[in-house]
Amino acid sequence: MTILLKYSIKSDSCLSNIPPTLRELLNFACQEKYEELYEKNAGKISLDDMCLKILNNLKDKDELLTQKRYLYMALIMADAVEPTIKKKLHKDNRSQKVFQLINYLLIQKKVNNNLLDQKKLIAKIEKDLEKLFPEISFGLQEIDEAFDVFKNLVKTLVPSLSQNALLEILDDCFQGYAIFPGSENCRDLFNWWLLDVVPAVWNLVPPQQLYTIHGLQDYFDSHKEISSKKKVFRP
Numbered sequence: 001m002t003i004l005l006k007y008s009i010k011s012d013s014c015l016s017n018i019p020p021t022l023r024e025l026l027n028f029a030c031q032e033k034y035e036e037l038y039e040k041n042a043g044k045i046s047l048d049d050m051c052l053k054i055l056n057n058l059k060d061k062d063e064l065l066t067q068k069r070y071l072y073m074a075l076i077m078a079d080a081v082e083p084t085i086k087k088k089l090h091k092d093n094r095s096q097k098v099f100q101l102i103n104y105l106l107i108q109k110k111v112n113n114n115l116l117d118q119k120k121l122i123a124k125i126e127k128d129l130e131k132l133f134p135e136i137s138f139g140l141q142e143i144d145e146a147f148d149v150f151k152n153l154v155k156t157l158v159p160s161l162s163q164n165a166l167l168e169i170l171d172d173c174f175q176g177y178a179i180f181p182g183s184e185n186c187r188d189l190f191n192w193w194l195l196d197v198v199p200a201v202w203n204l205v206p207p208q209q210l211y212t213i214h215g216l217q218d219y220f221d222s223h224k225e226i227s228s229k230k231k232v233f234r235p
Contacts, residue, residue, distance in 0.1 A: 014196075014199035014200050014202065014205060017202070018198075018199050019057075019202075021057065022057045022198075022202065025053060025054060025057055026054070026194050026195065029053075029194050030191060030194055034046070034050070034190075035047075036175050037174070037183070037186045037187050037190060038183045038186065039187065047174060047190075048167070048171065051170050051174075052167065054198060055166060055167070058073075058202060063159065067159050067162060068204060069201050069202065069204065070162040070163060070166050071156045071157065071162065072201050072204055073166060073197060073198075073201045074156040074162075074165070074166055075102070076200070076201070076207060077153075077170070077173055077197075078095070078150055078153045079210060080173070080179050080210055080211055080212050081095075081149045081150070081173065081179055081212075082095045082212075083212040083213050083214055084142055084143075084177075084180065084212070084213045085143065085146050085147070087213055088140065088142065088143055094133070094150070097132060098132065098150045098154060101128060101154060102153070102154065105121070118158050118159065121158055122161070125154050125157070125158070129154060133147055133151060141176070141177045141181070142178065142180075145176040145178040146172075148168070149169050149172050149173065149178050152166070152168045156169075173193075174189065174193075179211065179213060188211075189211050192209065192211045192216065193211075206219050206220070207219050
């Protein structure tokens with residue numbers, strides 16, 4: 001997936017370039033324990049509520065900037081999910097088609113805050129998703145939730161749907177099996193999101209690392225062998 005690399009440069013450290021209020025919230029979130037992550041002595045705040053607090057702290061008076069941050073985070077999480085799909089469905093190229101659809105809609109400038117345009121965009125997205133994902137279920141939790149991430153990725157293009165779609169993505173990743181099955185590394189995954197993804201999203205740069213089913217790896221190294229096998233998707 002090349003969308004992030006195309007428009008961004010690598011940042012050595014984003015944590016120092018975020019507002020103090022967001023930094024304090026991330027520190028608090030790191031120290032808290034969560035029942036949803038199977039931790040003992042869990043605090044009173046749920047994982048869902050913490051994610052919502054953090055997303056709200058990414059908002060800006062400029063609605064377009066907020067939209068960019070939400071879409072950016074969704075792209076990063078989809079990037080983390082794609083290897084899960086490839087491991088189970090080697091020849092399935094729908095994740096790449098979703099990335100190409102996003103590129104197409106952004107290039108065509110179909111994303112804006114006009115309510116009428118949003119209704120048209122929602123109708124188009126629903127039609128394209130029905131075409132790409134006609135199955136109700138694959139019968140595998142990790143695949144169902146991984147594809148759910150990609151469906152919600154497209155929905156983050158719609159300003160009125162973006163936050164809820166992003167919360168669904170985070171739920172599939174942190175509490176579901178979209179990135180990896182089981183609960184063993186859930187806390188590590190959440191910490192990666194807090195300390196790498198969120199600061200990167202604030203600054204609109206790629207994270208330093210990508211957490212996938214294969215573990216942590218340098219974000220840029222994980223993208224060295226892409227694009228040559230992509231097929232054109234024409235909505």
